[in-house]
Amino acid sequence: MNKRFVSGMSAALFESDLVATRLALAFAEMCWAIMLMWPGDTFGRPTYTVMAQIAPELCWAVAFFATSILQFTIVALELCKTRAAWVFAGWNTALWLTSVVAMIVSVQPPPAAIGGEMALALSALWIFARPLLVKRGEVHCAKQQQLAL
Numbered sequence: 001m002n003k004r005f006v007s008g009m010s011a012a013l014f015e016s017d018l019v020a021t022r023l024a025l026a027f028a029e030m031c032w033a034i035m036l037m038w039p040g041d042t043f044g045r046p047t048y049t050v051m052a053q054i055a056p057e058l059c060w061a062v063a064f065f066a067t068s069i070l071q072f073t074i075v076a077l078e079l080c081k082t083r084a085a086w087v088f089a090g091w092n093t094a095l096w097l098t099s100v101v102a103m104i105v106s107v108q109p110p111p112a113a114i115g116g117e118m119a120l121a122l123s124a125l126w127i128f129a130r131p132l133l134v135k136r137g138e139v140h141c142a143k144q145q146q147l148a149l
Contacts (some may be wrong), residue, residue: 001053014134021123022075028120032099036061047111051103060099069096089128096121101108 036042036057043052051060071092074085100121104110 014130018127018130019075019080019129020095022071024069025094025096025120025124025127026068026071027073029064029071029095033068035059036064039125046107047103047114051099051106053100054098063095067092086128086131089124091125093121093124093128098123 041057042048043057055063070088074080074088079085096117100114100117103114105119
């Protein structure tokens with residue numbers, strides 16, 4: 001594989017601050033909240049069958065709205081690297097993965113229009129998982145350095 005590609009991807013995945021990713025999630029969460037609060041029966045569509053079985057539209061709307069506000073707050077107050085932000089990222093991952101998986105299993109074939117939601121769910125997962133991977137890598141490097149001595 002091209003060394004430049006690996007270097008570039010490594011920097012993008014492990015050295016970026018992920019603020020833009022958090023902002024994209026916050027905007028998407030606010031959009032979800034607004035759409036679910038819109039008058040009408042969104043969950044009457046087959047795509048949302050499983051989501052409707054989990055909770056009513058208003059519960060999902062409140063969850064997405066609160067999550068959006070918290071996500072904006074984490075970015076605005078520069079709290080992205082705190083333990084609280086990491087715990088929040090776990091919640092955020094659960095919310096996105098649950099909604100996306102629920103839509104995927106509700107209809108076959110899965111709706112192509114949720115491709116963006118799938119990318120956002122993976123982004124939320126990455127924000128949660130990356131600190132764990134970095135910490136594990138640091139521990140591994142420290143052990144390797146001790147062995148080398």
